[in-house]
Amino acid sequence: MGEFVIETKGLTKKYESQTVVDRLDMAVREGEIFGFLGPNGAGKTTTMKMLLGLVHPTGGTGTVAGHDIVREVLEVRRNCGVLPDPAGFYDNLTARQNLRFYGKLYGLRGKDLDGRIEATLDLVGLKDAKDKKIGKYSKGMKQRFGVAQAVVHDPPLLMFDEPTAGIDPQGAEDFRTLMRQMRAQGKTIFLTSHIMPEVEAICDRIGIIVGGRMDICGDVDQLVDHYARRQGYRLKLRIKNIDEATLIGSLKTIDEINVITRSNGAYVIDASADVSERVSLAVSRASGVVVGLESYRPSLNEIFLEVTRPAAVIADKAGR
Numbered sequence: 001m002g003e004f005v006i007e008t009k010g011l012t013k014k015y016e017s018q019t020v021v022d023r024l025d026m027a028v029r030e031g032e033i034f035g036f037l038g039p040n041g042a043g044k045t046t047t048m049k050m051l052l053g054l055v056h057p058t059g060g061t062g063t064v065a066g067h068d069i070v071r072e073v074l075e076v077r078r079n080c081g082v083l084p085d086p087a088g089f090y091d092n093l094t095a096r097q098n099l100r101f102y103g104k105l106y107g108l109r110g111k112d113l114d115g116r117i118e119a120t121l122d123l124v125g126l127k128d129a130k131d132k133k134i135g136k137y138s139k140g141m142k143q144r145f146g147v148a149q150a151v152v153h154d155p156p157l158l159m160f161d162e163p164t165a166g167i168d169p170q171g172a173e174d175f176r177t178l179m180r181q182m183r184a185q186g187k188t189i190f191l192t193s194h195i196m197p198e199v200e201a202i203c204d205r206i207g208i209i210v211g212g213r214m215d216i217c218g219d220v221d222q223l224v225d226h227y228a229r230r231q232g233y234r235l236k237l238r239i240k241n242i243d244e245a246t247l248i249g250s251l252k253t254i255d256e257i258n259v260i261t262r263s264n265g266a267y268v269i270d271a272s273a274d275v276s277e278r279v280s281l282a283v284s285r286a287s288g289v290v291v292g293l294e295s296y297r298p299s300l301n302e303i304f305l306e307v308t309r310p311a312a313v314i315a316d317k318a319g320r
């Protein structure tokens with residue numbers, strides 16, 4: 001299968017004149033949780049559907065678990081687990097009976113099937129409710145059952161489209177724990193979510209798609225770096241033993257510093273590069289003491305807003 005469980009090259013989907021997914025290059029590594037982000041209508045679900053062989057691409061190529069997403073759809077499906085629509089469960093059957101049905105669809109039989117059913121219900125925390133009818137499950141329980149159904153055939157890759165939308169905070173946290181457990185078992189998880197703290201907490205890498213194009217992709221540190229390069233670096237400095245005029249004088253030698261402002265007894269330094277070491281040195285040369293020096297780290301939410309903000313930013317830069 002190689003290093004990448006999902007790989008696309010130039011993947012494109014057009015609906016009449018609208019290009020919904022635009023020459024998408026993406027590589028999801030084995031064993032990682034990959035967060036596929038983007039504003040509403042960016043093309044996330046369409047991409048996922050193409051990966052699952054549910055929507056036919058208009059251009060480009062893609063493989064899932066080494067299988068072509070157009071020519072080997074059955075193989076692709078066998079290697080994937082997806083969260084089904086809860087409306088499709090058999091309400092009059094128990095969780096165990098429902099899983100038996102789905103397991104058989106994947107060709108599981110006899111002891112293998114029994115084993116998988118028990119292991120799966122155990123994994124999703126439905127052991128005590130396995131003989132209860134699905135119709136009597138709460139929404140959160142149905143969500144867990146959905147995961148059970150997604151993994152009953154033990155696929156290496158899970159694709160979850162907004163799995164925690166509409167789930168209460170505890171349910172969402174349980175779901176994240178479950179995803180971590182599955183990662184620990186070696187599964188790869190590809191998910192979309194609009195909940196930034198969630199993505200920041202569980203994803204190993206993140207790709208942000210805007211207007212069908214992959215805008216940035218990497219781990220959170222890489223995204224922060226990228227943001228800093230676009231926005232500039234920001235430092236927060238606290239000092240003692242020197243006055244402001246001396247400080248300003250000593251920092252003048254650092255060309256990359258654009259602006260220094262005061263904020264709650266600290267100095268905020270905006271620069272075009274990471275100047276923290278030089279700032280620290282300049283302060284001590286002026287016989288001052290650095291009490292605190294921290295770089296400002298944007299949240300994923302801020303990065304997302306910056307990346308997906310419409311044309312205003314470009315106008316701003318152009319107008320400068």
Ligand SMILES: Nc1ncnc2c1ncn2[C@@H]1O[C@H](COP(=O)(O)OP(=O)(O)OP(=O)(O)O)[C@@H](O)[C@H]1O
Nearest residue numbers: 015018020038039040041042043044045046047194
């Ligand atoms: N079957 C279709 N026919 C025509 N246009 C479609 C079709 N399916 C999706 N689109 C359009 O493609 C674009 C991307 O839709 P998609 O559902 O992939 O977005 P998304 O990133 O999943 O958004 P959301 O965050 O809202 O779920 C939208 O403009 C949508 O209207």
Ligand SMILES: [Mg+2]
Nearest residue numbers: 044045046161
């Ligand atoms: Mg969607």
